[in-house]
Amino acid sequence: MVNFRNALVAWSCLLSLGVAQAQWAGLTPWSPPWLSPPLSDWQRANQLQQLGGARWLAQGVNGHGVIVAVLDTGLNRQVADFANWQRVLPGINAIDGSQNVQDESGHGTQVASLLAAPINGAGVVGVAPMATLLPIKVVAGDLASSAAVTAGLQAAQRAGARVVNMSLAATGPTATQALKELAATDRTLVVVAAGNQGQPEAAWPARYAGTAWAQGTMLVVGAVDVNRQLASFSNQAGSAAAHYLVAPGVNIQGAGTSGTLTLSGTSQATPAVSGAAALLLSKWPYLRASQVGAILLQTADDLGAPGVDPVYGHGLLNIDRALSPVGSFTYRTARGVTFTVPLSSGRVLSSQPRVASPQAFQGLITQVFDAHGRHFTRDEGQALAARTRLRLDTLLGQDGLLGELSLRPLGAGLLGWSYQAQTRPTQSPRGPWGPADPFSPQAKAPLAQFHAWQWRSPTQAGAPTGWQVAVGDGGTATMALGAGSLSGLDGIQHTAWAPQEWQSWLASPLIGLSPKHRLGAIGVPLAPGWQLRGAWLNPQADDSQARGRLQATELHHEGPGHRLNLNFSVLDEHGFLGGYSREPLGLNQQTRTVGVTLAGAWQLDTHWALGLQWTRADSPAPANHGLLLASTRLLADGHAVGLMRRDTWVPGDRLSLTHQAPLRASQGSLTYQVIDQVDPDTGVPHYAEHTVQLKPEARERLTELRYTRPDGPGRQWAVALAWRVHPDHDATASAELALGLSYNIRF
Numbered sequence: 001m002v003n004f005r006n007a008l009v010a011w012s013c014l015l016s017l018g019v020a021q022a023q024w025a026g027l028t029p030w031s032p033p034w035l036s037p038p039l040s041d042w043q044r045a046n047q048l049q050q051l052g053g054a055r056w057l058a059q060g061v062n063g064h065g066v067i068v069a070v071l072d073t074g075l076n077r078q079v080a081d082f083a084n085w086q087r088v089l090p091g092i093n094a095i096d097g098s099q100n101v102q103d104e105s106g107h108g109t110q111v112a113s114l115l116a117a118p119i120n121g122a123g124v125v126g127v128a129p130m131a132t133l134l135p136i137k138v139v140a141g142d143l144a145s146s147a148a149v150t151a152g153l154q155a156a157q158r159a160g161a162r163v164v165n166m167s168l169a170a171t172g173p174t175a176t177q178a179l180k181e182l183a184a185t186d187r188t189l190v191v192v193a194a195g196n197q198g199q200p201e202a203a204w205p206a207r208y209a210g211t212a213w214a215q216g217t218m219l220v221v222g223a224v225d226v227n228r229q230l231a232s233f234s235n236q237a238g239s240a241a242a243h244y245l246v247a248p249g250v251n252i253q254g255a256g257t258s259g260t261l262t263l264s265g266t267s268q269a270t271p272a273v274s275g276a277a278a279l280l281l282s283k284w285p286y287l288r289a290s291q292v293g294a295i296l297l298q299t300a301d302d303l304g305a306p307g308v309d310p311v312y313g314h315g316l317l318n319i320d321r322a323l324s325p326v327g328s329f330t331y332r333t334a335r336g337v338t339f340t341v342p343l344s345s346g347r348v349l350s351s352q353p354r355v356a357s358p359q360a361f362q363g364l365i366t367q368v369f370d371a372h373g374r375h376f377t378r379d380e381g382q383a384l385a386a387r388t389r390l391r392l393d394t395l396l397g398q399d400g401l402l403g404e405l406s407l408r409p410l411g412a413g414l415l416g417w418s419y420q421a422q423t424r425p426t427q428s429p430r431g432p433w434g435p436a437d438p439f440s441p442q443a444k445a446p447l448a449q450f451h452a453w454q455w456r457s458p459t460q461a462g463a464p465t466g467w468q469v470a471v472g473d474g475g476t477a478t479m480a481l482g483a484g485s486l487s488g489l490d491g492i493q494h495t496a497w498a499p500q501e502w503q504s505w506l507a508s509p510l511i512g513l514s515p516k517h518r519l520g521a522i523g524v525p526l527a528p529g530w531q532l533r534g535a536w537l538n539p540q541a542d543d544s545q546a547r548g549r550l551q552a553t554e555l556h557h558e559g560p561g562h563r564l565n566l567n568f569s570v571l572d573e574h575g576f577l578g579g580y581s582r583e584p585l586g587l588n589q590q591t592r593t594v595g596v597t598l599a600g601a602w603q604l605d606t607h608w609a610l611g612l613q614w615t616r617a618d619s620p621a622p623a624n625h626g627l628l629l630a631s632t633r634l635l636a637d638g639h640a641v642g643l644m645r646r647d648t649w650v651p652g653d654r655l656s657l658t659h660q661a662p663l664r665a666s667q668g669s670l671t672y673q674v675i676d677q678v679d680p681d682t683g684v685p686h687y688a689e690h691t692v693q694l695k696p697e698a699r700e701r702l703t704e705l706r707y708t709r710p711d712g713p714g715r716q717w718a719v720a721l722a723w724r725v726h727p728d729h730d731a732t733a734s735a736e737l738a739l740g741l742s743y744n745i746r747f
């Protein structure tokens, strides 16, 4: 018998109201919200945009609070960018000690604008448009004396500059002692142009970056063109390769006395790196200068020969990557517990089903630290906030079933074999658990296969309370224990006409927590009509979902027109009643849940049947782990009731009304210790407690009206209407309505 149910021949439609919205997870191209229409200077934010820094502006990463000193030819305050801009400190003339920093050449003004020109609708936009600019004039005419540079560096240090931009180059050692003193503090990053001689080595003082005393507090910047090729004029990394990176430096538009001024040189590349450093320091003020340098180097895009090379050094500055976490995330608690998870593990969704609403974890936010010790905000609750939806295929048949093949070669029910192909492993039986989560990783799983063998004692043929043995491999869809049957091969219809459709929700819901497994089961006759059953469900090793190892013992009774089932299950899972293994939340540990399910079906008269199911589950509190500080025992319960009428309009038709309340926590809480803020100056975290109450405010209820009508041998119409209130126990979620119609042919 080959049975293609539902998938190949069914026609159906779905009405769905108020479905959950998909989580916004990706990044979209960003344009500043205040630019409508775009300001003219924003269009000249070339370096910021090319280097991936633009989107960070929207998050307030703009250089605010960071003093950047520009040691150059001075600053022309008359240019449109700086005319009325408050974030320019009184200038320092390091040549004569005055405050006169009038810029005769325009070089210093142009360089400063590339670093810190504000978004003001005029001129250009710098990489760090809200940084505080400290203009220090060290160049008069074309010449800078070592004494002036020394005085300029000392002035910058006194003023508290965190970044010093030096778009200047000399043929010999310059300002050595002042640079040494600055490096010793590890507080100020010195960013120096490589020089424009087209040489294989950087000029001075850039070449100092590689010396031991610099301790990584100096960076050397070369220039590339729009094609990411090193500009012919740019000095190469040479022996400073370990501290060298490049930025756009050909035809760079900056502020000029008559609008804008376009220049080329390593002078123009240098402020891009200085600006990026200011962005890092505005977001993480506690970073040391050497840390900022290391981050910018490590996150640069490799150019030229693979790896750090003597031409491009570390490669092209990438502001977006520099501001993004590097390496892994480390969680810290006040108890001294730290643990590290890969960056990629941050976005896994919770698996279904679960007993608490995703809403419960809302607001569970903590700070975590990347490989450079920078804190990042992590919304742990968000990762669990995936929502489920009512699905048409769950409504009309087995979830994801593509086809089914079954054989009973020995006749009289002696031996049976069944094979099913599914679009994905069925995570839970329909019914008390509700439908599977379409957003879960499982929904993208490849085709799943399921097969089972069953043997039943010949003497008890037709009576499922004799000897039975079943082994299977795959999903749980038809392996439901409980009042349904020992396995899907053997429907409930043999002795009572209580509907096979009820089989899934009359089973123990805990089985649904062992979503993909191997199964062995045996049924032993105790007395006429009584059977003792034992079942073992072992998870398959390749299943990355929360894995449940289930042992079930049940007492089964069948009599004329009724059947009863008492099921005790012990579930050992890596998780918490189906919750996904989230290490930071302590939900990845082995948890044992003991559950009891009582189910029964009664034939009331020749037309009516009644089904009832009730489940209670008891889990000990997870041990303290990760952010989890304390927890209490979890209790959950669920129930379902169904009423069916047969032969209403035509012989063999079925009209049923079922009402299900999926398992829901009735007690339990988890208390987490999170970092709610990090001191900006010291990086010291402040700890707070966050308690998650697992008992949801609302209770999900699924009501389903279904009518099936035979249409000749092996053919059947089915129509179903389902109404789901408070999906996922979420009091704020809209109700869902689904209507489905199918026509099934069995051949």
Ligand SMILES: [Ca+2]
Binding pocket: 041, 081, 117, 118, 119, 120, 121, 122, 123, 124, 125
């Ligand atoms: Ca501007």
Ligand SMILES: [Ca+2]
Binding pocket: 302, 303, 304, 305, 306, 307, 308, 309, 312, 313, 314, 315
């Ligand atoms: Ca390279």
